[in-house]
Amino acid sequence: MTDNLETTLPVLNRLGLHARAAAKIAALAQRFQATIILERNGLQADARSILDILGLGCPQGSEIRLRAEGPEAGPAMAAMAELFAQAFGEYA
Amino acid sequence: MTPLAAREVWPQNKVLKGIPASPGIVIGPAYVVKDKYKVQINRYYLTSDKQIAAEIERFRDAVARTRQEISTIKESITDEFQEHAYILDTHLLILQDKLLYDATIRTIEDERINVEWALQEAVHQAQILFNKIADPYIKSRIQDVEDVSERVLRHLTGGNPFDFSKLTEPIILVIHDLSPVDTTQMSVAKVKGFITETGGKTSHTAIMAQSLEIPAVVALEKATQEIDSGYTLILDGLNGTVVINPDAKMLEIYLQRKKKFEEFKIDVGKSSFLPAITLDEHQTAVLANIEFQEEVDLALDYGADGIGLYRTEFLFLRHQRLPTEEELYEDYKTVAQMMRPKRVTIRTLDIGGDKFASHLEYAPGINPAMGLRAIRFCLKEHTIFRTQLRAILRASAYGQVRLMFPLISGIQEVTAAKRILAEVKEELSREGHAYHPDLPVGLMIEVPSAVMLADLLAQEADFFSIGTNDLIQYALAIDRGNKYVANMYQPLHPAVLRMIKQVVDAGHAAGITVAVCGEMAGDPLYTPVLLGLGVDELSMNALAIPVVKRIVRHASMEEAQEFARHALQYGTVEEVNAYVTGIMAKRFPEVFMFGRELASTA
Known part of the structure; x- marks a missing residue:
């Protein structure tokens, strides 16, 4: 099944999308077949690439547009939403 | 020669x-x-396809050995470093990242160039990408890319770590x-x-x-x-x-300094669990600011006398939807129970309408700090506000909960907010929910108009808490994020000191307590001035609590008042700064030497 999904998620952790958070996104994206694209301020990042994600330079409070395409887009998107909602497991 | x-x-x-x-x-x-790891990199061209294939193989091999090396380090990490092990996972991801790995191979193929040069080119491209990042912390992560590529280079050239x-x-x-x-x-x-x-x-x-x-x-x-x-x-x-x-003399100076610092550190550690009482027995409360339930342990570890500011935005931002009353109630109740019998001051939502893009349609303004946020937003979005008030009231049955409204600019906002609070109480009574009927209601004083009206507002409140971050920003018209004026953000500006004094006096005249909960409260340099101005409570980042408590315990209220009286006489911020640092260096030399560093390390 091929899907094409979009959503917007806020970056909640204090440090923004820094190395640890970006690593979690990349590692999660690599588990799914879907292509996941992160978008902010007109910049796009491949969710599988930690450097792409860091390159977006997202501080706390920024909002990220997520797009998932291809097989497993649904579950990939749900997993991403959960990871964002948990503030990447960081509370400080 | x-x-x-x-x-x-x-x-x-x-x-x-x-x-x-x-x-x-x-x-x-x-x-x-x-x-x-310094490696001299030369550039040379590959003349045949066979050479190119061999070069790519050499790269793959070096990457494989680097991966092995990082994995070995990861396994050998001792317990004291465990929490930093994630850096190695980050490095493994960077190692296989398309911007480093794929890009290097592509450059070898397209430009027929040696791998060392191609890898350096990929790093250079990453540096260009990172240079455009505004956030200094994320920007500095280019170090990780350089670190990983240095490891690969070392394997390519046979250097030793x-x-x-x-x-x-x-x-x-x-x-x-x-x-x-x-x-x-x-x-x-x-x-x-x-x-x-x-x-x-x-x-x-x-x-x-x-x-x-x-x-x-x-x-x-x-x-x-x-x-x-x-x-x-x-x-x-x-x-x-x-x-x-x-030389011997210099060594002696530093041995003394080292001894003083170590004694200071131990003394500070001891202060954290002692009450914040001045030498002439005036008691102050030193409280923690928290943002998440998980920070309660830290606050208790550092000796907080309570939570002076519980920011409640996180639960609203974390989900794609608004939190339910039950979710909020469970959270507030847990914090109240963990802190009991110490008090917890819960501030209602201090957020702008634009942060709710996924639920509500509010376009962000050009100047969100002065836009539809905090109490203004809550008075417009009754449903959200009522849900939060219900949750806070219900949690008040489980501990010493206090309620605080942010960004108050005039009486009408307090009246409107309290009317809704009264309705919600009645509703809860009808439904048979327990709550503290006289839940104390405080106001954040952070808008200059609220300072001017402090005497009237004090009639409507059980306590005040001065939010110095916003107050200084609004009073001096300084955007701290703007590097051209950020240095004009001055907590000891004479206007700021007078405003604090005015609020304290108005509060005390009405018989209510006045707290300070901005960053100023957690900077030990300002502790005696704030005490002397009559501030009853200080709420801060938990890490600053022990140092601030120690100052309170080594100061007398009499001298602090004298100190504040003097500070209020100066007309320029330069004079106040010179006076305060001069007195602090003389009166609290160890705090002046070490205190701020100890209070601000994270």
């Missing part, structure tokens, strides 16, 4: 300045690591750059402190040094040239000073 490689004369008492990265003072022999296990004696390490991975391999017993030529206060390496309590100075340019192995060094991680080969 031939030029000598070694120095003819040992430098003595030579003072170098870097950036203090981890507090503490150590004295010991230098161990200098020169040219850690520095082996920390070679160290046999306690030393002060002097090195160009210490990657977080190097830091995890460092034996804490052998490395008493370290000096690097690169880095900053917020680099991973600095943060790790702080958590390991190893003094460190970073960004000390040319350290590996100025210092030779075997030199005696004084490393002062409090102010970033390094002294090379100190």
Whole structure:
């Protein structure tokens, strides 16, 4: 099944999308077949690439547009939403 | 005479300045690591397809060996470094990242160029990408990319990594750059402190040094040239000073300073669980600001007398939907129970309508700090506000809960908010829910108009809490994020001091307490002034609590009042700053020397 999904998620952790958070996104994206694209301020990042994600330079409070395409887009998107909602497991 | 490689004369008492990265003072022999991974890179062209294939194979092989190396380090990490192990996972991801891995292979193929040069080109592209990032913390992560590529280069050229296990004696390490991975391999017993030529206060390496309590100075340019192995060094991680080969007199000065700092640290640690009472027995409350339930433990560990400010935005932002009353109630109830019998002041939502893009349609304004946010937003979105009030009221049955409204600018907002609160109480009574009927209601004083109306507002409130961050920003018309005016953000501005005084006097005239909960409250430099102005409670980042408590315990209210009276007489911020720092240096020399560093390390 091929899907094409979009959503917007806020970056909640204090440090923004820094190395640890970006690593979690990349590692999660690599588990799914879907292509996941992160978008902010007109910049796009491949969710599988930690450097792409860091390159977006997202501080706390920024909002990220997520797009998932291809097989497993649904579950990939749900997993991403959960990871964002948990503030990447960081509370400080 | 031939030029000598070694120095003819040992430098003595030579003072170098870097950036203090981890507090503490150590004295010991230098161990200098020169040219850690420095590899000379040449550029050459590949003439045949066969050469290209061989070059790509060489790259894959070096990457595989690097992956193996990082994995081995990861497995060997000792317990004290476990929380930093994620850096190695990050490095494994960078190693296989398309911007490094795929890009290098593509450059070898397209430009028919050697792998070392191609890899360097990929790193260069990443540097360009990172250079555009505004956030300084994320921007500095380019270090990780450089670190990984250096490892790969070393495998390509056969260089050896520095082996920390070679160290046999306690030393002060002097090195160009210490990657977080190097830091995890460092034996804490052998490395008493370290000096690097690169880095900053917020680099991973600095943060790790702080958590390991190893003094460190970073960004000390040319350290590996100025210092030779075997030199005696004084490393002062409090102010970033390094002294090379100190003489007896200098050593004596620093041994004294070291002793004082260590005594101060112990004394501060002891203060954290003692009440904040002045020498003439005036009691103050020193409270913690928190943002998440998980921070309650930290607040208790640092001796907080309660939670003076519980920011409640997180639960609203974390989900794609609005939180339910039950979710909020459970959270507030847990915090109230964990803190009981100490009090918890819960501030209602301080957020702008634009943050709710996924639920509500509010376009962000040009100046969100002055837009539809906090109490203004809540009075417009009754449903959200009522849900939160219901949750806070229900939690008040389980501990010492207090309620606080943010960004109050006039009486009508208080009246409107209290009317809704009364309706919600009635509703809860009808439904048979328990709550504290006289739940104290406080107002945040952070808008200059609220300062002007403080006497009237005090009639409507059970307490005040001055939010100095916003108040200073609004009163001085300074946007702290704007680098051209950020230095004009001055907590000791005469206008700010007068405003605090006015609010305190108005509060006390009406018989209510006045707290300060901005960053100013957690900076030990300002503690006596705030006490002297009559502020009853200080609420701050938990880490600052022990230092602030210690000042309170070593000051008398009488002197603090005298101090504040004087400070209020000056007309310019320069004069107030000079006066306050002068008095603090004389009256609390150890706090002045060490206190701010200790209060602000994270």
